[in-house]
Amino acid sequence: MADETLDFKPVIFDDPKPLGRQFVEAVGGAPVHEYVAIAILPDGDFEDIRLDEQYDLRGRGAERVLVVRTDRKFLFKIDDADLEWPRRFISGFVAKKLARLAPNYALWLDVPGGHDQKIQDCDLIDLGKPGVERFISIIDETTEGRELIPSADRSFLESHDVAFEVLNEGGKIAVILEDFPLPDGKFDHATADILIILPPGYPDVAPDMFYTSPRLKLASIGREPRAANAAYDFGGRTWQRWSRHCNAWRPGIDGLQTMVARVRRALEEARA
Structure with a gap:
């Protein structure tokens, strides 16, 4: 049993089905009605124990019960x-x-x-x-700078096994999607690094455009796609800029999952 410090100490009951008030009394709580007893279940969930409710300890193993004064x-x-x-x-x-x-x-x-x-x-x-x-x-992984982006973005990338790096260059925060798979047979490379620069105010403000390294050419004609022929220097590398603008952005909803979908669609729809 423990108080709000979660410093648990063993308490043994003779009664295998003690009342909630007995848990409170076991830690010296008085007056009893000003305290609550909460069982912390093995899966981490919580279960209230009312003061006059019996709580069966049999077959449960060592229980963890929190007793705290509160209203x-x-x-x-x-x-x-x-x-x-x-x-x-x-x-x-x-x-x-x-x-x-x-x-x-x-x-x-x-x-x-x-x-x-x-x-x-x-x-x-x-x-x-x-x-x-x-x-x-x-x-x-704060040593890698990943704390610079919202945790929802990190969670999305990690849960989808997307290798990524976060850079901060001159106050500009950017995410690099590493070895991002490209549409089969579409370009002269099978994968590329994708650079997404996060503007001030992100995620309320939409990122604009994205960048690839190495430079990509359409495999069918050996030329760069339309609106993807400018160069951009960032992070000690020269990137190919893809002028693909976002005119619809939902603050509080959209994030890197939206940008990744936009990048995939732009790569699939690339034309000369």
């Missing part, structure tokens, strides 16, 4: 898990501990329409704001 519970999400906490504020350390994140994972606050915020262990998160706070766990 309400606050809901939040980490990835797809619905969690609750009996205090308005929760530390990043405790949130990660509740979610049982591996040491190489970081927790990010999902900010719709803005840049997601990385949560440090010492950060205090206010769960009392309107709505349900949503967090995303991502493999922590």
